[in-house]
Amino acid sequence: KQEVTQIPAALSVPEGENLVLNCSFTDSAIYNLQWFRQDPGKGLTSLLLIQSSQREQTSGRLNASLDKSSGRSTLYIAASQPGDSATYLCAVDRGSTLGRLYFGRGTQLTVWP
Amino acid sequence: KAGVTQTPRYLIKTRGQQVTLSCSPISGHRSVSWYQQTPGQGLQFLFEYFSETQRNKGNFPGRFSGRQFSNSRSEMNVSTLELGDSALYLCASSEGTGASPLHFGNGTRLTVT
Numbered sequence: 249k250q251e252v253t254q255i256p257a258a259l260s261v262p263e264g265e266n267l268v269l270n271c272s273f274t275d276s277a278i279y280n281l282q283w284f285r286q287d288p289g290k291g292l293t294s295l296l297l298i299q300s301s302q303r304e305q306t307s308g309r310l311n312a313s314l315d316k317s318s319g320r321s322t323l324y325i326a327a328s329q330p331g332d333s334a335t336y337l338c339a340v341d342r343g344s345t346l347g348r349l350y351f352g353r354g355t356q357l358t359v360w361p
Numbered sequence: 362k363a364g365v366t367q368t369p370r371y372l373i374k375t376r377g378q379q380v381t382l383s384c385s386p387i388s389g390h391r392s393v394s395w396y397q398q399t400p401g402q403g404l405q406f407l408f409e410y411f412s413e414t415q416r417n418k419g420n421f422p423g424r425f426s427g428r429q430f431s432n433s434r435s436e437m438n439v440s441t442l443e444l445g446d447s448a449l450y451l452c453a454s455s456e457g458t459g460a461s462p463l464h465f466g467n468g469t470r471l472t473v474t
Binding site: 279292347348350 | 365367392394396403404406409411416417419449451453455457460462463464465466467468470
């Protein structure tokens, strides 16, 4: 069974800081890893998808890395802004059950001015 | 392209009733999956449909069912509602192939009284 853990559960930082959010998974036989953000009462917004053959993906101030063998991923947010405040969720899927994502419980991020 | 559309946004039902939720995927997407999100359990996978066939199913009782139509639109039905079914129900669509990211709708907030 695939279990996904995210650390820390919550993070509160001043604007401008560089951040690292962590995600770990127990079964390394993944196909993709995807990072999402969720604003209160809303759905999930896809941020980055890393295929199992890749090591990292970048989009603007976001950089996600994947170490499949150790079952870890990190999301790096550069120069954080108050608009980055949200819950960040990590999810993995497996080739044997394509279409099903296993989610972590998320990191609730607050960036204050 | 229009995003994933879920209707209705909010729903209040009484125990014992049944409910049908609707999801229109992004144009061209053939896979639709459903998730239940609660504060206690986080995001849990319900089922996934690809080209009108259920491809994956999570560990939910038979009261939870779904279907997908030829235009890829999907419906989810919950019969004999229980208080514990109160949750945010999220629909996601994707191309359904190996490296296609999931795109989520804003969800339907179901409250069972």
